[in-house]
Amino acid sequence: MRIGIVNDMPMAVELLRRLVVSTREHQVAWIATNGREAVEACRRDLPDLILMDLAMPEMDGVEATRKIMAETPCSILLVTASIEANVAGVYEAMGHGALDAVDIPSVGIAGNASSQSARLLTNKIAMIGKLVRDAPSRASGRISVATDPSPQRLVAIGASAGGPAAVAKVLSAFPIDFGGAIVLVQHLDAQFIPGLADWLGQHTPLPIRAAQEKDRPQAGTVLVASSDDHLVFKSAQQLGYTSSPKDNVYRPSVDVFFESAAQWWPGSVIGVLLTGMGRDGARGLRQLRDKGHLTIAQDEATSAVYGMPKAAAAIGAAVDILPLSAIGLRIIEACGRPT
Template sequence: MRVAIVNDLVIAVEALRRVIATTPGYELAWIAHDGAEAVAKCQADTPDLILMDLLMPVMDGIEATRRIMAQSPCAILLVTASVNSLAPQVFEAMGYGALDAVRTPVLGLSGQTDGGAGLLAKIATIAKLIGKSPRQRSYSTPPLKSHPQLLPPLIVIGASTGGPQALAKILSQFPATFRAAVVIVQHVDAQFAPSFAHWLDSQTLLPVQLAGSNCKLEPGKVWVAGTDHHLVMHPDLTLGYTSEPQNCSYHPSIDVFFKSVATHWLQPGIGILLTGMGKDGAAGLAKLRTAGWHTIAQDQASSIVYGMPKVAAELGAAVDILSVGAIAPTCIKRAR
């Protein structure tokens, strides 16, 4: 896999270069020292993956991501030293098509890099998604018995590349009196989850919080998956986390969550699969539809990456294929 580095700091470039060099099969494509240089180099020689810094002179990583995804799209992983303080910029860049974000490895005095393992794990996940490593087997959640109780309307949403902006647009249209419970699985590293939930909370009139273990759903609230384990629904209809299956390309997995909801939630709700690379969530959406849910896939025109919703459409998993702007009105109408 050919990997490019975009960073204006020499020491950061060297740390990234050394991490890439430790893995057979990874090749350094080129190095750019600002976003404008990266856009030009990407047009001339598009790599498989770009490790993109956010704060750079001439052109920052947000604008570079936007232009690259519009002109010569490829996988982009944001690599920055200040992940928490730059959370809004991270989510904006992900809205333009960046896949994920991770801290920049630190090059020590001994020449060793701290944080290289986390970067390599992210690169390996992206390699699976773009077909540069063997595919993993799919997983099915075993059926379990459910317990009847009075349930609020439930909306479950899965998203990946471009998801933050799509989610913000949808949630911003829900009124403060909206009585459905909303649960979101967004492909984002656990270290960004608290900032992501806080950012989403600022985009909507509904309260947004991280889903905790044994979390009971309530109407008019939004929960976001908050760890690298899979969010699941338990037989007692509370939310929780599990490390299995471990062979999923994404942690948390949308498929794992959707399938657990289809198994345990007694009252059909609304399942939504938004923009994203790969196919996570498509099989889960199909299971929700089979269970009687109203299922929605985002359309191609409004998707940053028409991967996951495309697979869902091809599987016949979606009752509706809608633009991102039409999803919230449909949810409001059906949740009444």
């Protein structure tokens, strides 16, 4: 892949440059020292991937991501000094379409990146490279319902690039007495899930927490897949994790969870597929529709990256294709009907 590097620190730029050219598969397309330069560089020469810092002069990584995804869509990996210290910026940038985030590799005694931190970054680059090759496309007042103490409705949500902001928008429509059980599978490393849950909690009155082994979906509670393994139903009510299929590049996989819900959940399911690169979730959404469940895909106009919803639309997996602002209300409408 041709990779652009955006960072205002010379040492960081040199570390990233060495990592990129350490394999014959990649080359440096250009280097920018701030977000403004990156936006202009993309207009001249669009790379396959951008390694984007967050804190920079003139224009930060969040605004640069927003502008690039609006004008010249490109895969963006956030590589910054501390993800933990920039949680809000990370999820805001992901809302604009950044694919993932990682701390910049630490420096060893010889001035090179330490092997463990370098391996984490290079693995993410390799994963995004596969997603780029497989992707079918690149981007372009509350209502109250009666609480069901024993949830018969499951709202299964899948998302990837641009997902945090899209999920926040959907959840913001739900009232505190929302009667459905909600499970979210967001393509994101397990270490970032606690931060994601906290951030999403600012947008909804519903409790949000990481899904654990043997958890049971509960009415009015959001469970978030929290492992690099796949979240699945292991019985009609009980969740768990599995490493199979091991060769699935999407971890955790939306397809795997949707298919598990179609097989095990005893009540009705509302499957929702939001913005994201690739095609994960399309097959599982189709399986839910084939079993008579309501399925919803985000439309192109409101998707940060119209890959996963497009793949679902292409195979007729979605009953409804809706703008993001309408999805939450559609779910509430469906949950308001008797099962």
